[in-house]
Amino acid sequence: xxxxxxxxxxxxxxxxxxxxxxxxxxxxxxxxxxxxxxxxxxxxxxxxxxxxxxxxxxxxxxxxxxxxxxxxxxxxxxxxxxxxxxxxxxxxxxxxxxxxxxxxxxxxxxxxxxxxxxxxxxxxxxxxxxxxxxxxxxxxxxxxxxxxxxxxxxxxxxxxxxxxxxxxxxxxxxxxxxxxxxxxxxxxxxxxxxxxxxxxxxxxxxxxxxxxxxxxxxxxxxxxxxxxxxxxxxxxxxxxxxxxxxxxxxxxxxxxxxxxxxxxxxxxxxxxxxxxxxxxxxxxxxxxxxxxxxxxxxxxxxxxxxxxxxxxxxxxxxxxxxxxxxxxxxxxxxxxxxxxxxxxxxxxxxxxxxxxxxxxxxxxxxxxxxxxxxxxxxxxxxxxxxxxxxxxxxxxxxxxxxxxxxxxxxxxxxxxxxxxxxxxxxxxxxxxxxxxxxxxxxxxxxxxxxxxxxxxxxxxxxxxxxxxxxxxxxxxxxxxxxxxxxxxxxxxxxxxxxxxxxxxxxxxxxxxxxxxxxxxxxxxxxxxxxxxxxxxxx
Amino acid sequence: xxxxxxxxxxxxxxxxxxxxxxxxxxxxxxxxxxxxxxxxxxxxxxxxxxxxxxxxxxxxxxxxxxxxxxxxxxxxxxxxxxxxxxxxxxxxxxxxxxxxxxxxxxxxxxxxxxxxxxxxxxxxxxxxxxxxxxxxxxxxxxxxxxxxxxxxxxxxxxxxxxxxxxxxxxxxxxxxxxxxxxxxxxxxxxxxxxxxxxxxxxxxxxxxxxxxxxxxxxxxxxxxxxxxxxxxxxxxxxxxxxxxxx
Numbered sequence: 001x002x003x004x005x006x007x008x009x010x011x012x013x014x015x016x017x018x019x020x021x022x023x024x025x026x027x028x029x030x031x032x033x034x035x036x037x038x039x040x041x042x043x044x045x046x047x048x049x050x051x052x053x054x055x056x057x058x059x060x061x062x063x064x065x066x067x068x069x070x071x072x073x074x075x076x077x078x079x080x081x082x083x084x085x086x087x088x089x090x091x092x093x094x095x096x097x098x099x100x101x102x103x104x105x106x107x108x109x110x111x112x113x114x115x116x117x118x119x120x121x122x123x124x125x126x127x128x129x130x131x132x133x134x135x136x137x138x139x140x141x142x143x144x145x146x147x148x149x150x151x152x153x154x155x156x157x158x159x160x161x162x163x164x165x166x167x168x169x170x171x172x173x174x175x176x177x178x179x180x181x182x183x184x185x186x187x188x189x190x191x192x193x194x195x196x197x198x199x200x201x202x203x204x205x206x207x208x209x210x211x212x213x214x215x216x217x218x219x220x221x222x223x224x225x226x227x228x229x230x231x232x233x234x235x236x237x238x239x240x241x242x243x244x245x246x247x248x249x250x251x252x253x254x255x256x257x258x259x260x261x262x263x264x265x266x267x268x269x270x271x272x273x274x275x276x277x278x279x280x281x282x283x284x285x286x287x288x289x290x291x292x293x294x295x296x297x298x299x300x301x302x303x304x305x306x307x308x309x310x311x312x313x314x315x316x317x318x319x320x321x322x323x324x325x326x327x328x329x330x331x332x333x334x335x336x337x338x339x340x341x342x343x344x345x346x347x348x349x350x351x352x353x354x355x356x357x358x359x360x361x362x363x364x365x366x367x368x369x370x371x372x373x374x375x376x377x378x379x380x381x382x383x384x385x386x387x388x389x390x391x392x393x394x395x396x397x398x399x400x401x402x403x404x405x406x407x408x409x410x411x412x413x414x415x416x417x418x419x420x421x422x423x424x425x426x427x428x429x430x431x432x433x434x435x436x437x438x439x440x441x442x443x444x445x446x447x448x449x450x451x452x453x454x455x456x457x458x459x460x461x462x463x464x465x466x467x468x469x470x471x472x473x474x475x476x477x478x479x480x481x482x483x484x485x486x487x488x489x490x491x492x493x494x495x496x497x498x499x500x501x502x503x504x505x506x507x508x509x510x511x512x513x514x515x516x517x518x519x520x521x522x523x524x525x526x527x528x529x530x531x532x533x534x535x536x537x538x
Numbered sequence: 539x540x541x542x543x544x545x546x547x548x549x550x551x552x553x554x555x556x557x558x559x560x561x562x563x564x565x566x567x568x569x570x571x572x573x574x575x576x577x578x579x580x581x582x583x584x585x586x587x588x589x590x591x592x593x594x595x596x597x598x599x600x601x602x603x604x605x606x607x608x609x610x611x612x613x614x615x616x617x618x619x620x621x622x623x624x625x626x627x628x629x630x631x632x633x634x635x636x637x638x639x640x641x642x643x644x645x646x647x648x649x650x651x652x653x654x655x656x657x658x659x660x661x662x663x664x665x666x667x668x669x670x671x672x673x674x675x676x677x678x679x680x681x682x683x684x685x686x687x688x689x690x691x692x693x694x695x696x697x698x699x700x701x702x703x704x705x706x707x708x709x710x711x712x713x714x715x716x717x718x719x720x721x722x723x724x725x726x727x728x729x730x731x732x733x734x735x736x737x738x739x740x741x742x743x744x745x746x747x748x749x750x751x752x753x754x755x756x757x758x759x760x761x762x763x764x765x766x767x768x769x770x771x772x773x774x775x776x777x778x779x780x781x782x783x784x
Contacts, residue, residue: 066732073723073730405594405628406621410560412587414553414578417615418774419655419702421584426663430695433670440674 015041017105019049019094025113026085028241030212031160033060034083034093036107039076041100047079052091054114056084056163056209084163086209086244088116124151127213129162129242132328136200137250137359139265141170141296141329146194146211146242151187154215155235159194162242166206166249170197170296172331173322197322197329199296200249208245214238252357256364260303264356266295272352272369274339280377284314284338287372289352292332297322300333302352311347314338341376348373453485454537461534464527469517475530476513482537483510509533552583559591571595576777584773586616586654590625596780597629603737603769604780605629607713610639610740611773614710616654617642630738638756639740640711643704650701658698665695712751712768714739715778721761725750732761740771 016039022032034057036047051057060080067074083093094109126149132142144164148157176195181188219236252265272289279285289302297320305313315337322331341347351368358365415421457478465471477491483499483506484491499510509529516526559574575592578585589612597605609626612619630639644650650658669691677683714735722729725748733755735741745752750762769778 066730405597405625406590408560408563408587408591408594408621410557412556412585414556414583414585414588415656416552416582417585417654417656419659419706422656422659422663426659426666429660429663430666430670433667433674437670437674437677440677 015039015100015103015105017096017098017107019096019107019110021083021093021110021112024111025115026083027115027212027239028085028088028210028244030239030241031082031084031163034081034110036079036081036096037076038079038098038100038105040074041105042075042077043098043100047096047098049079049081049093049096051083051093052089052112054085054087054089054091055093055112056086057093058082058084058163083112084209085112085114086207088114090114125149125154125215125217125238125240127211127240127242129208129211129245131208131245131247133359134245135248135250137252137265137357138200138203139252139263139296139357140200140359141266141294141331142167142198142200143324143328144196144198144208144245146213148192148194148213148215148240149182149184149189150215150217151189152217154190154217156214156216157192158214160212161196162209162211162244164196164198164208166200166202166204166247167198167208168201170199170322170329172296172298172320173197173324173329176324195324197324200247203249203251206247206249208247210241210244213240213242215240253363258355258364258366260353261355261357261364262300262303264295264297264300264354265359266293266356267358267360268293268295268354268356268367270352270354270367270369272337272349272372274349274372274374278377279341279374281341281344284340285374287337287339287349289335289337289369290332291318291335291354291367292330293356294327294329295331295356297331297333302335302337303354306350310341310343311349312340312342314340341374344376344378346373347376453481457482457485457534457537461531471527472513472517475527476517478534479510479513479530482534485537505529506533552578552581552585552588555581556583556585556588556591559588559595563591563595568595568599572599579777584615586612586619586622588612589615589773590619590622592777593622593625593629597625601780602629602632603713603715604778606633606738606740607715607769607771608777610711610713610771611777614642614771615656615773618653630740633738634736635739637739637741640742640756643708644701645704647697647701647704649697650705655702655705658702662695662698662702665691665698669695709743710770710772711740711742712753712770714741714763714767715769715780716767719763719767721753721763723761725752725762729762733759735763 018037018039019034020037021034026032034049036049046059046062049057058081060082062080063078065076065078067076091112091114092109093112094107096107098105098107127146129144129146131144133140136142144162146159175197176193178193178195180191180193182191183189215238216235217238219234268291270289270291272287274285274287291297291300297318300318300320302315305311315335318333318335320331320333322329324330339349349372351371354367355364356367357363460474461478464474480494481491483502484494486502487494487498489498496507496510496514500507509526512526513530555574555578559571559578562568562571562574572592572595575588575595578588579592589608593605593608593612596602596608606626606629609622609629612622613626616622626639669688672688672691673683676685676688714737717737719735720731721733721735723732735753741753741755743751744754744760746765749765751765751768752760752762754760
């Protein structure tokens with residue numbers, strides 16, 4: 001218990017809290033990182049960092065780092081914020097107080113000096129930020145335009161966008177950037193414009209903070225460097241800011257709001273056109289419904305067909321295209337609507353009515369397309385669709401069956417799926433032909449061994465009869481057959497003359513054998529000579 | 539429960555135990571179904587479908603880490619099983635840690651990861667057998683036994699066998715079974731906590747020592763944690779017992 005208390009005290013004593021800002025001197029519109037570092041402890045939640053009214057803080061994330069030095073590990077939790085200077089003056093961030101393990105940690109306040117809008121050091125640079133409508137209705141699309149003019153040649157232009165408080169950026173189109181040259185005061189100015197489409201989202205007063213522009217301009221006050229024959233014009237960084245823009249976002253009026261209000265805000269046009277051509281009952285005809293205007297069309301839907309319509313309607317997801325033109329933001333949605341007539345004769349598709357809020361008129365308006373008339377011929381079946389069950393889209397969402405996992409199959413063949421379990425069978429599969437091959441080889445070997453006449457002669461030589469006359473007869477037969485084998489001739493037809501080509505020794509052996517057998521000649525070394533003759537036979 | 543498990547264990551064959559598990563599952567008797575699927579495994583039915591059935595039963599009983607373990611084991615046996623993959627992905631989407639589970643790594647033998655390793659072993663044996671059969675036929679006809687074309691089935695068989703061998707040599711991952719577990723810098727008491735894993739996280743194993751396992755996250759972070767906090771995804775190992783609701 002005491003040890004635990006000691007450890008707790010030690011950890012609490014080691015804990016520390018710091019506020020660290022990248023730069024304490026800012027210009028209006030500039031944003032820098034501000035980090036709150038909690039060393040040697042952890043805490044839940046995001047700490048509240050107080051800041052003066054001329055600054056704006058936005059939490060950007062949290063990270064954690066473990067550092068081990070001399071077997072002692074220290075954990076540092078860093079809470080990151082984006083600090084933006086909104087107005088000129090001297091401001092403070094903090095102090096920050098956190099309760100960690102029953103102890104209050106305090107991070108000292110930091111002072112931020114914000115200088116006024118950075119007036120260009122040169123009269124040939126200028127930047128302006130404007131909003132197309134400083135009092136938009138909520139949901140209305142407006143554009144914030146930054147115009148940067150320079151008479152001098154500039155390079156490395158970069159900009160920090162302002163904080164569009166109260167607005168969401170319209171994502172259907174990229175931020176527009178253009179470059180051009182304009183004449184003003186008898187001089188040519190390079191003009192660069194950045195256009196950001198925004199959707200007003202928060203009713204009430206808001207401030208769009210200044211944007212900060214950084215460019216490199218030639219520094220005429222410093223001499224050109226002239227080394228190695230090259231002349232480089234020294235440059236200097238200029239930082240300029242736009243003015244903050246005060247905005248009042250108005251709510252949509254509640255009076256006069258139609259029950260079928262679509263939620264769209266903008267000045268729109270609605271057109272419907274059917275692809276010409278004959279149509280039969282049951283066939284589909286495509287109708288293109290085009291909705292275009294200066295408002296956001298994200299999530300736009302067409303109203304459903306009347307319930308008593310004598311046709312069915314199937315809508316595809318609309319194709320939405322947006323662009324930033326000279327007049328600002330323009331968006332177009334093309335709805336592909338398939339219409340399937342269910343009765344022959346004259347079919348008039350009534351106008352499509354869409355209720356929107358028009359900011360220019362300050363009122364709700366109902367857009368209507370032109371009606372479409374069709375002559376419907378009988379279908380291939382000769383008449384009206386018998387399966388027709390009313391208008392509108394009859395389809396429903398895919399219903400959940402209540403089980404979110406795929407079931408196991410009752411028909412699965414169960415075995416042992418481990419690869420080693422298949423090894424015996426696979427080896428057997430390979431071994432069967434291998435065994436057959438071995439058998440085939442053995443059989444072939446046996447066949448060769450059985451057909452080898454020289455081998456048979458040697459086997460007979462090893463089993464000669466003991467009785468002298470029979471032994472002598474066997475020796476003669478063996479000699480004759482060995483000679484026949486060597487000569488490649490049948491043995492019965494051989495005589496001394498026929499054996500002569502085998503050499504003098506063979507001929508004398510044969511003569512001596514005949515003499516011994518029929519004339520009582522000596523047989524002492526005959527058996528040895530016959531054995532040698534047979535052994536040499538292949 | 540003991541009677542159920544005992545009864546399931548007395549099932550005659552893995553196929554029968556599996557069929558009984560499916561029937562019990564469809565009847566909503568989840569503990570009985572779990573017992574039958576476990577019995578199928580113990581009877582030698584180390585099969586991807588058995589692990590699918592067991593994982594589903596565990597999932598429906600709320601035992602998500604054990605269900606994930608079963609799915610990972612099944613996929614280790616058959617990486618191309620689509621239902622196992624779908625159920626594993628769905629189960630992992632409910633876990634706290636966004637970690638991609640490690641898959642069997644065939645290394646350069648990429649084809650080994652396509653189908654069931656067991657089928658590939660059979661295919662290797664069949665190819666070798668066909669190659670030998672061809673040799674025999676050519677010898678019988680008095681032709682040269684082994685020509686260039688005759689080497690193809692042996693080569694293919696060898697590639698399949700080596701690929702399966704490379705797959706099988708990989709160490710199966712582990713699944714965190716506890717709600718939250720600290721992963722430490724060393725398997726010693728003085729080590730520091732480097733990160734925290736939560737139930738159902740599937741992580742690769744690099745080393746085991748002294749009752750602790752060194753695990754590796756996909757981003758390269760490593761740390762040690764107690765074996766008792768983990769469930770092995772080795773499909774051949776006995777399936778760990780789990781407590782209800784765990």
